[in-house]
Amino acid sequence: MASTTASIDLPLSPAAVWRLIGGFGSLPDWLPYIPxxxxxxxxxxxxxxNEGGGTIVERLQSFDHTARSYTYAIEEAPFPVTGYLSTLTVHEVPGTPGASRVEWSGTFTPDGVSDREAEELFHGIYTDGLAALERTARK
Structure with missing residues (x-):
């Protein structure tokens, strides 16, 4: 099994960031490549x-509004992995009032590619997604 994690610190309160990303259907609000x-x-x-018209189907596994976190699994997607499980979480940044850390992590079993290739694929997706979140949050 392979895994990867990406995170970003934002100069917004965790509550404000969670209002933007905490809905399971909210990806189009902050992730431009998922319209x-x-x-x-x-x-x-x-x-x-996605932007190219491709489809991804995901299932919510757990949702915790108080902890500002949800976990989901991919049921259908054109990715070379199986058993994909991902968590998106918003934390407070210790020692920095009014700031938040968003963490996006996933575990998966590569299918037809190496662990490293699968990890690089999803790390890129998470990193690009968090950069898009930062641009959206700063508007």
């Missing part, structure tokens, strides 16, 4: 459409 998210099964699944 559409359709919730299903009472909000337990999301069908994402």
């Amino acid at each position: 559409q998210s359709e919730l299903g099964e009472g909000g337990r699944t999301r069908r994402l459409t």
